[in-house]
Amino acid sequence: MALKERSKPTQCKKPNGWIGRLVLRNMNDRHSAVTDWGFRHVAVERGFSILDVGCGGGRTLAKLAQMAREGTVHGIDYSETSVAASRKLNAVELASGRIAVKLGSVSELPFPPDHFDLVTAVETHIWWPDVPAGAREIRRVLKPGGRLAVISEVYRGANTRAARACAKYAARVGLTLLDPDGHRELLQAAGYADVQIILEETNGWIFATGMK
Numbered sequence: 001m002a003l004k005e006r007s008k009p010t011q012c013k014k015p016n017g018w019i020g021r022l023v024l025r026n027m028n029d030r031h032s033a034v035t036d037w038g039f040r041h042v043a044v045e046r047g048f049s050i051l052d053v054g055c056g057g058g059r060t061l062a063k064l065a066q067m068a069r070e071g072t073v074h075g076i077d078y079s080e081t082s083v084a085a086s087r088k089l090n091a092v093e094l095a096s097g098r099i100a101v102k103l104g105s106v107s108e109l110p111f112p113p114d115h116f117d118l119v120t121a122v123e124t125h126i127w128w129p130d131v132p133a134g135a136r137e138i139r140r141v142l143k144p145g146g147r148l149a150v151i152s153e154v155y156r157g158a159n160t161r162a163a164r165a166c167a168k169y170a171a172r173v174g175l176t177l178l179d180p181d182g183h184r185e186l187l188q189a190a191g192y193a194d195v196q197i198i199l200e201e202t203n204g205w206i207f208a209t210g211m212k
Ligand SMILES: C[S@@+](CC[C@H](N)C(=O)[O-])C[C@H]1O[C@@H](n2cnc3c(N)ncnc32)[C@H](O)[C@@H]1O
Pocket: 012, 013, 014, 015, 027, 028, 031, 053, 054, 055, 056, 057, 058, 060, 076, 077, 078, 079, 082, 104, 105, 106, 107, 121, 122, 123, 124, 127, 128, 129
């Protein structure tokens, strides 16, 4: 079977083994532009304590560490392959203690309450087993006034080929594809205030944020 066929969608949901490593390298490149676009909509202060959920290949951790130069950046992912790739990519920052990467699930984050100024989730929430529970669990670890920033290159209703394909196969592959109102309702129901949804309609990208 061709690599492309074997690598999707399970390798996006939970990268594993050598194919997973290739997929993660590819995602580090492919998700960079949407990540940069999303980060234009969120304030990242130099001393922030940040968590990136579903950190994958680790490029977002590197970007965040560049922005929060006096802060700390944690990554979490439930895939051992992702954790290893994130650690490898960020070996220098890891050694200096500015970045840390843990194995764990968004459903049960291994952090105390009121811990982070910012939690980012890039291209991952669509794969969570229980998206509302994940949003609530992230809110638990945010400091009061802290923000969740969800960034995705696909949402339900976007006028792109990728969005139409995802909508068609969502149920079959276990993908939760929300429309913009669905993102707003998700964050409001999880207890977030000041919920904002920003779309980049040409590419079909979405940025959703809320404050604890
Ligand atoms: C499509 S990849 C995106 C990776 C990275 N954020 C990026 O933008 O390239 C999704 C990542 O989320 C992780 N993930 C999916 N569900 C998760 C969960 N329930 N808890 C923690 N990580 C999860 C996967 O293991 C994978 O590394």
